[in-house]
Amino acid sequence: MIEKEGILFFEINRPNIHNAINFEVIEGFRQLVNNVRTNKTSKLVVITGVGEKSFCSGGDLSVFHKLKTAEESYSMLSTVAEVLYDVATLEVPTVALINGTAVGGGCEIATLCDYRLVKKEAKCGFIQGKLAITTGWGGGTYLFEKGMRYDKALKMLTEATPYDSNELLSIGWATDLFEGDKLDALNEFIAKMIVPHSTVLKAYKKQLIRKWEQSQLFERIMEEVKECSILWEADVHHAAVNSFLTKKK
Numbered sequence: 001m002i003e004k005e006g007i008l009f010f011e012i013n014r015p016n017i018h019n020a021i022n023f024e025v026i027e028g029f030r031q032l033v034n035n036v037r038t039n040k041t042s043k044l045v046v047i048t049g050v051g052e053k054s055f056c057s058g059g060d061l062s063v064f065h066k067l068k069t070a071e072e073s074y075s076m077l078s079t080v081a082e083v084l085y086d087v088a089t090l091e092v093p094t095v096a097l098i099n100g101t102a103v104g105g106g107c108e109i110a111t112l113c114d115y116r117l118v119k120k121e122a123k124c125g126f127i128q129g130k131l132a133i134t135t136g137w138g139g140g141t142y143l144f145e146k147g148m149r150y151d152k153a154l155k156m157l158t159e160a161t162p163y164d165s166n167e168l169l170s171i172g173w174a175t176d177l178f179e180g181d182k183l184d185a186l187n188e189f190i191a192k193m194i195v196p197h198s199t200v201l202k203a204y205k206k207q208l209i210r211k212w213e214q215s216q217l218f219e220r221i222m223e224e225v226k227e228c229s230i231l232w233e234a235d236v237h238h239a240a241v242n243s244f245l246t247k248k249k
């Protein structure tokens with residue numbers, strides 16, 4: 001995590017497995033939240049993936065497949081969902097700088113951010129359905145908060161397949177698309193946004209957070225987590241994960 005001129009960068013750094021999320025990465029998100037809350041110097045938070053291939057491929061199945069029961073999965077899902085809620089409700093705007101594939105929980109993390117800058121070649125989707133579960137870190141609940149047409153949001157969740165960048169822009173999920181260097185794209189995107197004082201950015205973010213608090217967003221996310229944990233326990237989910245992990249072996 002590095003901060004430069006008020007912009008705090010958080011990189012998901014597991015490129016050999018498409019930046020899949022394990023508890024170490026979640027601890028990194030926890031540190032990000034603590035950093036923003038205590039240092040008060042950040043104007044913007046940017047989340048991106050290391051490498052050219054993936055932003056994030058969601059939960060690390062080689063770790064999380066060991067969770068078998070609803071109770072075991074609920075413990076992980078709720079822990080991650082709570083940390084990610086703290087990221088979503090940071091007092092400054094958040095940008096998902098999508099450098100590549102964002103699927104599963106990776107698409108959930110991109111969705112909870114305030115902005116999504118998507119690389120032309122990137123594909124993003126809630127592929128959890130292919131594993132016979134729903135989103136489990138709040139991603140479905142955040143999606144319905146993003147002002148997309150309801151039918152487009154539901155279609156994205158239930159098709160459970162990665163969309164290309166043009167489709168992501170046309171349905172209103174992507175804020176903007178970029179080609180070439182992601183940092184150039186970020187600088188261009190925020191050039192007009194970073195006002196001299198971050199007080200204005202924080203005041204606008206507060207309006208959004210107030211709406212989420214009044215509409216009990218966190219409670220609704222925890223309902224999503226509970227329902228995902230119930231589906232997690234089913235044999236069909238474990239079979240789908242095993243077939244992914246044993247493919248090509």
Ligand SMILES: CC[C@H](C(=O)O)C(=O)SCCNC(=O)CCNC(=O)[C@H](O)C(C)(C)COP(=O)(O)OP(=O)(O)OC[C@H]1O[C@@H](n2cnc3c(N)ncnc32)[C@H](O)[C@@H]1OP(=O)(O)O
Nearest residue numbers: 016017018020057058059060061062064104105135136137
């Ligand atoms: C935990 C719950 C959470 C939630 O929503 O609540 C979730 O995120 S559930 C969804 C979990 N994520 C996935 O199911 C995505 C799995 N990965 C893929 O679909 C593909 O790997 C993809 C599209 C990201 C890239 O495909 P590509 O063909 O380019 O690469 P490979 O599939 O050959 O992957 C290379 C290498 O990485 C391993 N890998 C990739 N993603 C994960 C992952 N999420 N967890 C663990 N390992 C992953 C893959 O197994 C390959 O390993 P290798 O030993 O080289 O065969």
